[in-house]
Amino acid sequence: MVIIERCQKSHSNRAINPVDITRKSADDKTALKLAPEWDWIMGVKNGTMNYKEYIQLYLEKLTELDEQIADWLEAKAGPEKTATLVCYCPDDNVECHTYLAALFFVNRWPPRFQAGESI
Numbered sequence: 669m670v671i672i673e674r675c676q677k678s679h680s681n682r683a684i685n686p687v688d689i690t691r692k693s694a695d696d697k698t699a700l701k702l703a704p705e706w707d708w709i710m711g712v713k714n715g716t717m718n719y720k721e722y723i724q725l726y727l728e729k730l731t732e733l734d735e736q737i738a739d740w741l742e743a744k745a746g747p748e749k750t751a752t753l754v755c756y757c758p759d760d761n762v763e764c765h766t767y768l769a770a771l772f773f774v775n776r777w778p779p780r781f782q783a784g785e786s787i
């Protein structure tokens with residue numbers, strides 16, 4: 669079983685196996701599959717999209733992913749069996765997509781993934 673945590677990018681040096689899943693600086697091509705699209709990010713910033721719409725689009729994007737993404741995250745978790753999803757949002761921002769991504773893994777592939785204390 670893999671434990672998924674999340675944290676702010678500026679603290680990620682203290683995180684176990686940090687994985688950047690932001691549009692701006694995602695770790696790799698697969699990590700980008702877990703990143704929101706630029707136009708959604710800008711839409712929320714500009715006020716042309718609300719957070720509810722943003723969540724809906726993001727969850728739709730996640731449901732298109734197959735089990736390869738689970739294998740990928742498990743590999744990132746390494747022998748520590750822990751992966752930390754990283755974003756620029758502060759730790760107290762519950763509207764961060766990392767929470768949605770973490771819960772997606774937990775709900776889609778039980779009991780492969782479990783939410784850590786930060787989720």
Ligand SMILES: [Zn+2]
Pocket residue numbers: 755756757763764765766
């Ligand atoms: Zn975020």
